[in-house]
Amino acid sequence: MAKSISRLQFLRGDWEGRSGLIRPPGSQSESHLMHTCTGCRTCIETCPAKIIRADKQRYPYIDFRYGECDFCGACAQVCDTEALTEFKAYAAPSTWRWRAQIQDQCLTEKAVVCRSCAEICEQGAIRFQLQAGGIAKPKLDADACNGCGACLSICPVQAVNLTQGEAHVRD
Ligand code: SF4
Numbered sequence: 001m002a003k004s005i006s007r008l009q010f011l012r013g014d015w016e017g018r019s020g021l022i023r024p025p026g027s028q029s030e031s032h033l034m035h036t037c038t039g040c041r042t043c044i045e046t047c048p049a050k051i052i053r054a055d056k057q058r059y060p061y062i063d064f065r066y067g068e069c070d071f072c073g074a075c076a077q078v079c080d081t082e083a084l085t086e087f088k089a090y091a092a093p094s095t096w097r098w099r100a101q102i103q104d105q106c107l108t109e110k111a112v113v114c115r116s117c118a119e120i121c122e123q124g125a126i127r128f129q130l131q132a133g134g135i136a137k138p139k140l141d142a143d144a145c146n147g148c149g150a151c152l153s154i155c156p157v158q159a160v161n162l163t164q165g166e167a168h169v170r171d
C-alpha cells in the first residue's frame, strides 16, 4: 500500500511519517543504517546539494526543503562503514522507491494556472491535461518520476509529497 507524508511531516522533515525519515540514496533499510552508521556526518558535509541533515539520533536523512537530489552518489562514496552503499552515479539506486504525488491542494483545483512542478521536472514526469473549464491539471507519470524531489520545494502551496511503494497517479 502506498505511504505518503503530510504537510506537517514535510516541514518537520519527517519524510516517512511515523516509521521514520527519508534516508539518503544508497541506504538499505532502517535497521542496516542503525547498525552501520556511526553518525560521523561525512555524508552530510559531502553532499553538494546540502540536503542531508542529521536526525536526533545523528542518522542522516534528506530534507527536500533545501533542494533536490541528483543522485550524484557522493554521499555513498564517502561512507566508510557502508551504511550507504555505493550506486551508479546519476541514476537512482534500486532501493530508492520514492515517487512524487500531487495532492488536492494543487492550485489548478482552484482554477489557478500553475505549471511550476512540470517546468522544473527534468524527467518530464509531470504532464498537464486540459480539463473541463479550460484549466490544465498536472498528471504524474510514476514510471518516469525518479523521486528527485525537485518539484516539492517549487510548489507554492506544498501540494507535492513523496510516497513510497506503488505510486499514486491522480486522474
Ligand atoms: S546522491 Fe548526491 S545530491 Fe543526493 S543526497 Fe547523496 S550527495 Fe546529496
Ligand code: SF4
Pocket: 102, 103, 105, 106, 107, 108, 114, 115, 116, 117, 118, 138, 154, 155, 156, 157, 158, 159, 160
Ligand atoms: S506546482 Fe503545485 S500548485 Fe502548481 S501545478 Fe504543480 S502541484 Fe499544482
Ligand code: SF4
Pocket: 099, 100, 120, 121, 122, 123, 124, 125, 126, 140, 144, 145, 146, 147, 148, 149, 150, 151, 152
Ligand atoms: S520528484 Fe523529480 S522526477 Fe519526480 S515528478 Fe518531481 S521533479 Fe519530476
